[in-house]
Amino acid sequence: MDIARIEAAAKRLAGHARRTPLLSSPFLDEIAGRRVLVKAECLQHTGSFKFRGAWSAISVLDPELRQRGVIAFSSGNHAQGIAAAARMHGIPAVIIMPSDAPDAKVAGTRGLGGEVVLYDRASEDRDAIGARLAAERGLTLIKPFDEPEVIAGQGTCGLEIAEQAAEAGVSEADVIVCCGGGGLTSGIALALEARAPGLRVRPAEPEGFDDVKRSLAAGEIARNAQLSGSICDAIVTPQPGELTFPIMRRLCGPGLAVSEEEALKAMQLAFRHLKVVAEPGGAVALAAALFHGDEIEGNAVVCTISGGNVDPEMFKRALDLPL
Amino acid sequence: MDIARIEAAAKRLAGHARRTPLLSSPFLDEIAGRRVLVKAECLQHTGSFKFRGAWSAISVLDPELRQRGVIAFSSGNHAQGIAAAARMHGIPAVIIMPSDAPDAKVAGTRGLGGEVVLYDRASEDRDAIGARLAAERGLTLIKPFDEPEVIAGQGTCGLEIAEQAAEAGVSEADVIVCCGGGGLTSGIALALEARAPGLRVRPAEPEGFDDVKRSLAAGEIARNAQLSGSICDAIVTPQPGELTFPIMRRLCGPGLAVSEEEALKAMQLAFRHLKVVAEPGGAVALAAALFHGDEIEGNAVVCTISGGNVDPEMFKRALDLPL
Numbered sequence: 001m002d003i004a005r006i007e008a009a010a011k012r013l014a015g016h017a018r019r020t021p022l023l024s025s026p027f028l029d030e031i032a033g034r035r036v037l038v039k040a041e042c043l044q045h046t047g048s049f050k051f052r053g054a055w056s057a058i059s060v061l062d063p064e065l066r067q068r069g070v071i072a073f074s075s076g077n078h079a080q081g082i083a084a085a086a087r088m089h090g091i092p093a094v095i096i097m098p099s100d101a102p103d104a105k106v107a108g109t110r111g112l113g114g115e116v117v118l119y120d121r122a123s124e125d126r127d128a129i130g131a132r133l134a135a136e137r138g139l140t141l142i143k144p145f146d147e148p149e150v151i152a153g154q155g156t157c158g159l160e161i162a163e164q165a166a167e168a169g170v171s172e173a174d175v176i177v178c179c180g181g182g183g184l185t186s187g188i189a190l191a192l193e194a195r196a197p198g199l200r201v202r203p204a205e206p207e208g209f210d211d212v213k214r215s216l217a218a219g220e221i222a223r224n225a226q227l228s229g230s231i232c233d234a235i236v237t238p239q240p241g242e243l244t245f246p247i248m249r250r251l252c253g254p255g256l257a258v259s260e261e262e263a264l265k266a267m268q269l270a271f272r273h274l275k276v277v278a279e280p281g282g283a284v285a286l287a288a289a290l291f292h293g294d295e296i297e298g299n300a301v302v303c304t305i306s307g308g309n310v311d312p313e314m315f316k317r318a319l320d321l322p323l
Numbered sequence: 324m325d326i327a328r329i330e331a332a333a334k335r336l337a338g339h340a341r342r343t344p345l346l347s348s349p350f351l352d353e354i355a356g357r358r359v360l361v362k363a364e365c366l367q368h369t370g371s372f373k374f375r376g377a378w379s380a381i382s383v384l385d386p387e388l389r390q391r392g393v394i395a396f397s398s399g400n401h402a403q404g405i406a407a408a409a410r411m412h413g414i415p416a417v418i419i420m421p422s423d424a425p426d427a428k429v430a431g432t433r434g435l436g437g438e439v440v441l442y443d444r445a446s447e448d449r450d451a452i453g454a455r456l457a458a459e460r461g462l463t464l465i466k467p468f469d470e471p472e473v474i475a476g477q478g479t480c481g482l483e484i485a486e487q488a489a490e491a492g493v494s495e496a497d498v499i500v501c502c503g504g505g506g507l508t509s510g511i512a513l514a515l516e517a518r519a520p521g522l523r524v525r526p527a528e529p530e531g532f533d534d535v536k537r538s539l540a541a542g543e544i545a546r547n548a549q550l551s552g553s554i555c556d557a558i559v560t561p562q563p564g565e566l567t568f569p570i571m572r573r574l575c576g577p578g579l580a581v582s583e584e585e586a587l588k589a590m591q592l593a594f595r596h597l598k599v600v601a602e603p604g605g606a607v608a609l610a611a612a613l614f615h616g617d618e619i620e621g622n623a624v625v626c627t628i629s630g631g632n633v634d635p636e637m638f639k640r641a642l643d644l645p646l
Binding site: 018020021023026027030040042043047084111112268271273274275276277308312315316319320 | 341343344346349350353363365366370407434435591594596597598599600631635638639642643
């Protein structure tokens, strides 16, 4: 993985992915005690950065292979990114989802043209179903983060941060990134290493699901004790990726972990002052920037809002919190 | 008023105002039955397009005069636009607000550096207070819409729409604009006349407060019967402006009027599919695009979300509506 691969992905994404804005508000600066620059990936197609990696991975496939279609396991943002990128390529996308996935996510993925295959978590083997379908129909599996072309696609977000931070006059700062498996985090870190070496990436996670933070501190991959029970579902993964962790270990500063209440408050503040919709997992980096200032150095901080796919009930919970 | 004045304003705004994105979603296209392109001015500084006109009017002042400061009457988006643009120029801004204005708006304007002067609606004369302060301190009054440099500033939004619609492959379409006094509507109409003549502006208003629609139909300025009682407070004005109406009459297609429920539903759909926050008055154009398709022609429609300054209670009301 190197910058050339990210730049190649950027060429393929040009005119297809959105160049999302770097937002700011004097009210957020005041809360944080420093300038806060927010990369609003919730405004990307399908409401999250995942579209970048999906487009990158699909667009690089051999055309004959690509025409047969792609397959992914996901009930969340990766599913929607794959479905939308596949439809824009005019190819089929099969998304394997658990039968107890929320109706809205199933409907959303179908609405983007994805062929949803449901399986029963208790009685069926997800991987076996995927392998059978892939073999029968010649589908290519697109993994959610531990895949070089996916990392390269997410890295295009880092190229934009490098340019937009320079335009804002910021050349030295921490760049806090919402982190699940580490695809976005490692991609941005590689882009900034080459294009803005004064910007240092720091992963942000929910408390209790901070496998990347603990892995970075230990110097080796650590796992989460649990995998459910977080409102930040979009960024909860068992452990950092085999490809992403070495990149994060080499390039990232210490991780940051925020409480669910802090994530919800960050959602409300993004509503009030940036006018964008963040989902809980997409708000952890902003929460770290606003409420963990003593763990951050410098006069400015950059953070991602990585996604905005949140249902109205959860959003209302964020709006109801006293600040 | 001509395109040269708008282009001069665009030069002054460059690097200060945001170039807001033109967003879209296949889900909105499906509801509307045609492509829907949404100019998200809620992402502008201070959460509305008003920053453009404020910056335009302040930046064009003679430097010596400007240094003394500016004054505006407003309890809403114009107040915040003026306060922010003045602070970025390093000059004082006095905002005259009624003493019964919501605390959040007073605090918001103060938070942006504005000096708020409260007056009692029942016992005090707003204009007299403003005239006295302006004379004493040499402040320049910036009117909210019926002022050429304000119209020119709002017109820069139209220059961006012309470019962004062309990038999206749209050269013929209605451009629905949330319309109060007509500053944004007339500015965009002038910009499109010169830069994208296949794009025709149509004002959108709330039912019962559709003075511009009725004025266009009658060929002369008509007034609203009432001035309060709309949740779309940001775009309720007594009548079209003396400067803006002739421009709208020459360039705009028929107006569109939407119900409050349609505006609230458009807010929810912008939340779900665009991940942006719209206020009721800022959502009327999207509501017209989505729910008044039979009054629109063509395969694509462009609309503005003109602002996102909405309190959490009103937003929750939008989220709770069945679609």
